Structures are given as structure tokens and as C-alpha cells.
Amino acid sequence: MTKKVATKKAAKKVLSKKVITKAPTKKLPVKKLDPKQKTIETLVELIKTTSTVVPDDVYRTLLKARTQEQAGSTASYAMNIINDNIELAKLKSQPLCQDTGTVIFFIYHPPGFHQTPFKELIKKAVVKATQKGYLRQNSVNSLTGENAGTNLGEGHPSIHFYEHNKKEVEVKLVLKGGGCENVSAQYSLPDTGLGAGRDLAGVRKVIIDAIHKAQGKGCGPGALGICIGGDRADSAYLAKKQLLRKLDDKNSHPELNKLENDIVETCNKLGIGPMGFGGKTTLLSCKITHANRVPASFFVSISYMCWAFRRQGIVMDKNNSIKKWLY
Amino acid sequence: MKRLSYPFSPEAVRELKVGDMVLITGKLFTGRDAVHKYLHDGNKPPVDLKNQIIYHCGPVTMKDKKTGKWTVTAAGPTTSIREEPYQWEVIRDYGIVGVIGKGGMGQKTLDACKEHGCVYFHAIGGAAQVLAEKIKSVDGLYLEEFGLPEAIWELTVEEFPVVVTMDAHGNSLHKDVEESSRTALKEVL
Numbered sequence: 099m100t101k102k103v104a105t106k107k108a109a110k111k112v113l114s115k116k117v118i119t120k121a122p123t124k125k126l127p128v129k130k131l132d133p134k135q136k137t138i139e140t141l142v143e144l145i146k147t148t149s150t151v152v153p154d155d156v157y158r159t160l161l162k163a164r165t166q167e168q169a170g171s172t173a174s175y176a177m178n179i180i181n182d183n184i185e186l187a188k189l190k191s192q193p194l195c196q197d198t199g200t201v202i203f204f205i206y207h208p209p210g211f212h213q214t215p216f217k218e219l220i221k222k223a224v225v226k227a228t229q230k231g232y233l234r235q236n237s238v239n240s241l242t243g244e245n246a247g248t249n250l251g252e253g254h255p256s257i258h259f260y261e262h263n264k265k266e267v268e269v270k271l272v273l274k275g276g277g278c279e280n281v282s283a284q285y286s287l288p289d290t291g292l293g294a295g296r297d298l299a300g301v302r303k304v305i306i307d308a309i310h311k312a313q314g315k316g317c318g319p320g321a322l323g324i325c326i327g328g329d330r331a332d333s334a335y336l337a338k339k340q341l342l343r344k345l346d347d348k349n350s351h352p353e354l355n356k357l358e359n360d361i362v363e364t365c366n367k368l369g370i371g372p373m374g375f376g377g378k379t380t381l382l383s384c385k386i387t388h389a390n391r392v393p394a395s396f397f398v399s400i401s402y403m404c405w406a407f408r409r410q411g412i413v414m415d416k417n418n419s420i421k422k423w424l425y
Numbered sequence: 426m427k428r429l430s431y432p433f434s435p436e437a438v439r440e441l442k443v444g445d446m447v448l449i450t451g452k453l454f455t456g457r458d459a460v461h462k463y464l465h466d467g468n469k470p471p472v473d474l475k476n477q478i479i480y481h482c483g484p485v486t487m488k489d490k491k492t493g494k495w496t497v498t499a500a501g502p503t504t505s506i507r508e509e510p511y512q513w514e515v516i517r518d519y520g521i522v523g524v525i526g527k528g529g530m531g532q533k534t535l536d537a538c539k540e541h542g543c544v545y546f547h548a549i550g551g552a553a554q555v556l557a558e559k560i561k562s563v564d565g566l567y568l569e570e571f572g573l574p575e576a577i578w579e580l581t582v583e584e585f586p587v588v589v590t591m592d593a594h595g596n597s598l599h600k601d602v603e604e605s606s607r608t609a610l611k612e613v614l
């Protein structure tokens with residue numbers, strides 16, 4: 099296993115090296131290239147990698163899950179096809195899944211950064227990535243049903259800015275598929291039907307209930323982002339934002355860390371398995387955060403991500419090139 | 426691993442049982458929301474579906490500008506339950522013997538499968554590349570006016586991997602797993 103991890107890391111190094119070595123050979127054109135054009139190019143590269151390659155941490159977790167299923171079972175069959183699909187998509191630079199999802203950007207920038215022009219560049223990159231087939235024409239007007247074919251429209255792509263105290267701009271991207279979004283959920287505690295009260299035991303109950311309700315419909319094995327508390331809107335958003343955490347990290351909050359492990363272990367006892375075929379791996383991971391609430395409400399939001407967990411991030415250098423991959 | 430080869434028949438699919446891993450070789454016709462609604466509204470299918478398999482899929486397709494030939498670049502299954510109100514009728518009226526999709530379907534479809542000799546095959550959700558690789562040719566395009574993902578695509582596939590999750594004998598893996606996981610749920614709560 100460690101060896102595999104090492105080779106994966108080496109592979110990634112080669113990948114990032116490739117990007118870096120590309121720059122000098124293109125030195126002259128790069129200098130002439132308009133910085134805006136360079137940014138668009140960089141963002142298209144980010145979209146392409148996000149859509150076609152699962153991040154290392156997800157791949158490692160999937161590989162481990164695969165070994166846990168009984169050889170010859172339908173669960174192991176599903177995991178093998180998933181694995182083949184991951185390899186093939188990377189090889190062909192084609193989307194892992196044809197549903198390339200809601201396009202969600204998280205931008206972390208230094209003080210004094212201009213958000214509006216950057217937004218415009220993101221939109222241009224999204225259109226270009228759609229033309230190149232890294233994104234499916236996936237954005238539909240909710241009133242007219244019209245699909246402009248560009249992935250642009252009211253609220254699309256979804257863009258969130260944060261100021262940080264580093265000098266560089268970091269861009270993270272999540273592509274969130276529709277099937278798994280449809281099994282995501284929000285509970286309001288207390289839930290008398292489930293006997294779930296306003297405490298961590300109640301929180302645990304509703305999360306496990308959501309996983310049972312989801313069965314295989316979210317293209318499991320899935321990964322969860324959870325938020326305890328907040329108002330309905332913040333709660334749902336913060337739950338989704340937990341999907342930015344690496345699957346193998348640890349929650350710094352000891353009680354939440356315990357709950358995260360407990361949820362994964364418990365849900366894997368339900369026997370739902372990959373695709374809902376029955377089997378050992380129902381959940382790959384669970385990441386939990388919390389937010390204050392008003393005394394009258396207690397929401398628990400659950401964001402379910404399918405096995406085709408598409409998340410990537412980059413640090414941009416002064417020339418708007420990719421300096422480093424974040425996952 | 427079992428194999429199912431063209432031409433298909435109700436007799437052949439009745440041999441299949443829930444949990445069987447099957448490689449399908451032969452013809453598939455895609456059909457999703459618009460097609461099912463169209464047939465439900467009383468329109469005749471533009472192509473004879475007798476003893477054929479319907480695939481719930483909105484493929485990503487590309488046309489070669491020079492030759493005019495189509496290729497499929499991504500072809501994973503879409504959620505089947507949306508067709509639950511219509512599927513039983515399509516099985517009954519047009520004699521299809523197989524449905525491929527993801528997530529499973531409900532009682533009406535399960536009953537129609539039993540009565541008419543049809544099975545539900547579960548493809549691996551999200552495996553768009555692996556499944557597209559199994560498509561050897563695009564042989565026809567019908568109801569193009571619904572838009573390319575919603576049209577009927579006639580495809581030839583080779584060793585297309587699926588799992589039988591609802592058979593022609595009234596068994597459903599989805600029902601079984603939902604029940605067994607409900608029992609397990611009670612234990613862990």
C-alpha cells in the first residue's frame with residue numbers, strides 16, 4: 099500500500115513537473131500572452147483535471163474499499179468497473195462521468211484582489227471547457243427549461259470568494275453531480291419519527307437515516323459533508339464545503355472526529371454497498387463541521403458526494419500559471 | 426459471469442436471476458424521459474422494439490464532420506425511477522425484454538417484468554468511459570427532435586457489463602437490500 103502511495107505521489111510530481119517544464123519552452127509566447135488569457139488557460143486546465151481525474155486521497159480510499167469487497171461479488175464487480183473507469187478517463191482525458199455536475203468554485207485571494215474581473219475570466223474558462231468537452235452542456239434555465247449550452251446562467255457557475263493572508267491566489271473546484279445531490283438532505287431536530295433529539299446522538303441518527311434512504315441512488319460508495327447548525331442556507335452550504343477536506347484528514351475537534359469515524363463505521367454495517375448492490379463499503383468518508391444556530395432551530399445538513407468525487411485545486415503564481423496542485 | 430447475446434428473447438431473459446453479472450452483446454436502444462412520455466402518450470415507436478433492450482441513458486455524442494458518422498464519448502446510465510410511471514406500459518405494449526439503468530425501479534415495473542418476461546439490468550453509475558468503450562457502433566438515430574441526449578440511439582455493444590437487480594420472477598435486489606439494511610439500521614440506532 100505504502101509503495102502504491104509513493105508511486106502515486108511520484109506520478110503526481112511528474113504531472114506538476116510537466117506543467118512547470120512547459121513554461122520555459124513556451125517562454126516567449128507566455129510573455130506576450132495577455133495575463134487574462136493565461137488565467138483562462140490555467141482555469142481550463144483546472145476544470146479538465148477536476149473532470150477527468152479523481153484526487154489522490156479519493157483514489158486511495160476507493161482502492162482500499164475495493165480490496166474489502168468479497169472477490170466475485172457484485173460489489174467487487176462494481177468496484178472493479180469503477181476502478182477501470184478512473185483509469186480510462188485519465189488516459190483519455192475524458193469526463194469520469196457524463197454528468198459533470200454543478201460547477202462550484204472557491205477562490206482564496208490576498209487583500210486588494212479584484213473579484214469582478216476574475217469572475218468574468220472564470221465564466222470564459224467554463225465556456226471554453228464546455229466547448230472542449232470537459233464539461234457537459236449541463237445548465238438549464240429553471241423557468242424555461244432552456245439549455246444555453248455554455249454552462250452559464252442565473253447562479254451558474256457557483257462562485258465563492260474568501261480573503262486569506264497569503265500572497266497567492268488559490269482556486270478550488272468541485273463538480274457536484276445531480277444523482278448524489280438528489281439524495282442529499284436537511285433535517286430539522288427534533289425529529290420525532292426518528293426519535294432524534296437536539297444532541298449529537300440525534301445528529302447521528304438523522305445522518306444514518308439519510309444514508310439508508312439514499313441506498314445506491316447516489317452512486318455510492320459515497321462521501322459525506324455535514325454541517326450541524328446554521329440557518330437552512332448556510333447549513334447546506336457549509337456541509338458542501340466540507341467536501342473540500344481530504345478524505346484522510348482528521349477533524350481537529352475531538353468529538354466531531356469521533357462522530358465522523360463512528361458514522362463511517364456504522365453506515366458500513368448497513369450492507370448497502372457499492373451501487374446499492376449489497377456489500378461492505380457504503381460510505382468512504384464523513385466530514386463534519388458546525389455553526390451556531392438560533393434557539394428555535396436545529397438543522398443538520400448532509401451533502402452526499404458520489405464515488406466520482408471530483409475536486410481539485412491550484413495555487414497560481416505571479417504569471418497566472420499553475421504553481422502547485424492542492425490535492 | 427453470464428452472457429446474453431442478440432437476438433434477445435423473453436425465454437432467454439427468464440433464465441437470468443437477481444445478482445447475475447451479465448455481459449450483453451448485441452443491440453441496445455437508448456430511451457429516457459422524453460421517449461417514455463412520448464410512448465405513454467400513445468405514439469408508436471419509430472422502430473420496432475419487440476424483443477429489444479432499452480437503455481436509460483443520455484449519451485454524449487460527436488459527429489465526424491467529414492464522414493457524418495456518430496460516436497459516443499460518454500454513456501453512463503441515468504436514474505431509472507423517473508420512468509416508473511411509464512415503463513410497465515412500454516414493456517407490455519412493445520414487448521421489450523430488458524431495461525438497463527441505475528438505481529432500480531418500483532413494483533409496477535417488477536410486476537410487468539414477471540408478467541411479460543423482462544429484466545432490469547443495473548449498469549454501474551458514473552462509469553461513463555468504461556461503458557462508452559463497449560459501444561462498437563452507432564446504427565441509428567430516431568426522434569432527434571427531442572434533442573440528442575433524449576433521442577433514441579440504436580447502438581451495437583460488445584460485452585456491456587451489467588448486474589441483474591430485478592428479474593422476471595418477481596425478485597428485486599433493491600427491495601432486498603432496502604429491507605436488510607432497514608433491519609441493520611434498527612440495530613445500530
Ligand code: SF4
Pocket residue numbers: 195196197198199274275276277278279315316317404405406501550551552
Ligand atoms: S451521482 Fe455522480 S457518478 Fe452518479 S451519475 Fe451523478 S455525477 Fe455521475
